[in-house]
Amino acid sequence: MKIGNFLVVTLYILFLMLPIYWLLNMSFKPNSEILGGITFFPRNFTVQNYVTIFTDPSWYMGYVNSILYVAMNTVISLAVALPAAYAFSRYSFLGDKHLFFWLLTNRMAPPAVFALPFFQLYSSVGLFDTHIAVALAHCLFNVPLAVWILEGFMRGVPKEIDETAYIDGYSWPRFFVKIFMPLIASGIGVAAFFCFMFSWVELLLSRTLTTVDAKPIAATMTRTVSASGLDWGLLAAAGVLTIIPGALVVFFVRNYIAKGFALGRV
Amino acid sequence: MALTLQGVTKVSGAETHIHPTDLTLERGGMTVLLGPTLAGKTSLMRLMAGLDRPDAGRILFDGRDVTRLRVQDRNVAMVYQQFINYPAATVYDNIASPLRIKGLASGEIDRRVRQAAGLVRLDEVQLRKRPLELSGGQQQRCALARALVKEATLVLLDEPLANLDYKLREELRAELPRIFADSGAIFVYATTEPHEALLLGGNTACLHEGRVTQIGPTPEVYRAPVDATTARVFSDPPMNFAPVRKSGQSLDFGTGAFPAGPLSSAPDGRYMAGFRPNHLHITRPETDAMAFNAHVAVTEITGSESFVHVDWRPPGGEPARWVALAHGVHEPPLGTEMRVFVEPRHLYLFAESGALAAAAPYATAA
Numbered sequence: 001m002k003i004g005n006f007l008v009v010t011l012y013i014l015f016l017m018l019p020i021y022w023l024l025n026m027s028f029k030p031n032s033e034i035l036g037g038i039t040f041f042p043r044n045f046t047v048q049n050y051v052t053i054f055t056d057p058s059w060y061m062g063y064v065n066s067i068l069y070v071a072m073n074t075v076i077s078l079a080v081a082l083p084a085a086y087a088f089s090r091y092s093f094l095g096d097k098h099l100f101f102w103l104l105t106n107r108m109a110p111p112a113v114f115a116l117p118f119f120q121l122y123s124s125v126g127l128f129d130t131h132i133a134v135a136l137a138h139c140l141f142n143v144p145l146a147v148w149i150l151e152g153f154m155r156g157v158p159k160e161i162d163e164t165a166y167i168d169g170y171s172w173p174r175f176f177v178k179i180f181m182p183l184i185a186s187g188i189g190v191a192a193f194f195c196f197m198f199s200w201v202e203l204l205l206s207r208t209l210t211t212v213d214a215k216p217i218a219a220t221m222t223r224t225v226s227a228s229g230l231d232w233g234l235l236a237a238a239g240v241l242t243i244i245p246g247a248l249v250v251f252f253v254r255n256y257i258a259k260g261f262a263l264g265r266v
Numbered sequence: 267m268a269l270t271l272q273g274v275t276k277v278s279g280a281e282t283h284i285h286p287t288d289l290t291l292e293r294g295g296m297t298v299l300l301g302p303t304l305a306g307k308t309s310l311m312r313l314m315a316g317l318d319r320p321d322a323g324r325i326l327f328d329g330r331d332v333t334r335l336r337v338q339d340r341n342v343a344m345v346y347q348q349f350i351n352y353p354a355a356t357v358y359d360n361i362a363s364p365l366r367i368k369g370l371a372s373g374e375i376d377r378r379v380r381q382a383a384g385l386v387r388l389d390e391v392q393l394r395k396r397p398l399e400l401s402g403g404q405q406q407r408c409a410l411a412r413a414l415v416k417e418a419t420l421v422l423l424d425e426p427l428a429n430l431d432y433k434l435r436e437e438l439r440a441e442l443p444r445i446f447a448d449s450g451a452i453f454v455y456a457t458t459e460p461h462e463a464l465l466l467g468g469n470t471a472c473l474h475e476g477r478v479t480q481i482g483p484t485p486e487v488y489r490a491p492v493d494a495t496t497a498r499v500f501s502d503p504p505m506n507f508a509p510v511r512k513s514g515q516s517l518d519f520g521t522g523a524f525p526a527g528p529l530s531s532a533p534d535g536r537y538m539a540g541f542r543p544n545h546l547h548i549t550r551p552e553t554d555a556m557a558f559n560a561h562v563a564v565t566e567i568t569g570s571e572s573f574v575h576v577d578w579r580p581p582g583g584e585p586a587r588w589v590a591l592a593h594g595v596h597e598p599p600l601g602t603e604m605r606v607f608v609e610p611r612h613l614y615l616f617a618e619s620g621a622l623a624a625a626a627p628y629a630t631a632a
Contacts, residue, residue: 114350119389158348160350161350161352163317163344164344165338166317169364169368170338170367182354
């Protein structure tokens with residue numbers, strides 16, 4: 001029985017890891033070997049693909065652009081969502097429940113729906129092909145999500161803590177930063193992770209709203225067809241480098257991620 | 267030097283949480299707010315603290331109107347039933363937090379934190395821990411120390427001992443008057459337990475459904491409740507009641523008439539007779555005691571005492587549940603008929619409106 005369980009789990013993990021291994025495998029091979037047949041280990045081991053990415057601005061600027069707008073989006077989303085989530089968790093006002101639910105419905109439309117209005121709007125106000133344009137567009141999806149996650153975490157903090165702080169003499173902003181934010185630090189981490197994750201993997205809006213100056217890495221990867229055909233090894237190396245930031249961020253919030261998926265309501 | 271509430275009212279939606287209330291609390295004394303759950307104790311405290319605004323009425327502090335003053339600008343401290351501390355900060359920083367906000371010098375802060383910690387018996391090791399690493403009793407001591415250190419003029423304690431286990435509660439309750447003795451502040455202590463009010467002394471304000479039914483020195487309120495509601499609130503187990511018709515020298519309970527004895531001078535009429543559980547006997551105390559036939563419903567035995575719950579049914583009336591407090595272990599079989607006894611000298615007579623009409627001389631003895 002025990003061996004059976006072990007076997008199933010091992011097979012499942014192997015199955016999940018296979019494409020990632022294959023990507024890694026390819027990234028260390030020259031194109032001739034990739035196209036020449038199946039090899040399970042790189043015969044002609046090379047780091048040339050990675051060198052190209054780190055030396056060619058048209059490649060590494062893709063990462064810089066992606067990281068820039070993802071960071072901007074995460075900061076804006078949290079800055080907006082923190083006070084909003086606090087209001088939803090602490091006060092009751094006219095239509096609060098409807099507004100709260102309406103926020104989530106923003107996530108129910110596919111991003112493609114918004115590609116056209118954003119493209120036209122940003123073009124007309126001169127925001128086209130800027131980092132802030134992509135960051136703002138992603139806010140449409142990330143702010144509601146962050147509000148929901150943070151509200152769940154905030155609800156877990158008794159209201160009496162707020163009142164005790166006011167009685168102690170704290171003003172609201174000081175209380176919020178000094179007392180409240182440390183209490184929901186894990187929630188902020190999880191919300192930041194979800195913002196990061198969505199913004200990092202989203203391709204359609206970021207590709208539509210950029211051309212050169214703010215072009216994200218994912219767009220660079222999908223457009224790389226040179227005169228000599230596809231550069232498999234280079235693309236594989238780019239893919240590996242694209243996985244790494246996500247893996248790093250997941251590592252830091254690994255203990256809270258289940259609570260995040262439950263929108264803080266565990 | 268006092269906190270004065272003038273016609274303070276709190277309404278929430280269609281519900282009135284606090285009916286217009288006039289109350290004056292003097293400095294240097296402990297006032298116990300006594301009432302069952304949902305009587306409005308917490309609502310009243312929140313109004314006093316400034317956490318909620320009254321819908322009508324004024325709150326004066328030493329003659330100054332503070333009704334519209336923010337809670338940050340009032341010099342109050344509050345301890346909740348739940349152990350409320352800042353979980354992310356150490357116990358030391360928790361206690362120091364109101365002083366840091368005031369911007370005191372660090373030497374002064376350190377001196378006062380240690381003084382307060384000493385009063386509530388938190389030692390050096392505990393000061394360095396975080397609140398959630400402490401036991402419940404110690405967490406509440408931390409909250410008490412934070413209330414102390416501020417030297418507030420109004421200290422509100424909202425059932426601070428209710429979440430503690432029996433032993434810790436007794437221990438901390440005995441210490442509370444000592445802890446707050448020298449501060450000269452106005453203390454308000456909310457509790458649901460009558461014996462807690464009696465142990466703490468001071469003044470007691472009885473609350474029932476958002477109304478203060480009576481306020482006065484605790485033993486006086488206990489001995490001479492102004493109405494049946496106060497008597498019911500300030501008695502644990504609750505006071506026993508029986509409808510009675512008084513005429514001339516006799517008290518007629520329907521199941522038998524008894525000599526009125528010390529209550530002979532009360533005007534004739536219909537009353538609700540009240541007597542405390544410790545005055546309802548299961549053995550005949552003396553010859554002039556009134557005897558009733560009742561049926562045993564429940565018995566609770568604490569060891570040194572037994573609470574015998576009996577049902578007494580007046581002819582044609584609703585059955586009444588009475589509780590008799592008896593010394594030692596008594597376990598009468600459930601459902602059996604049993605004679606219980608009350609002496610006329612232990613009776614209160616309440617008018618049909620609920621107001622106290624007459625009290626026999628020994629009813630007030632305890």
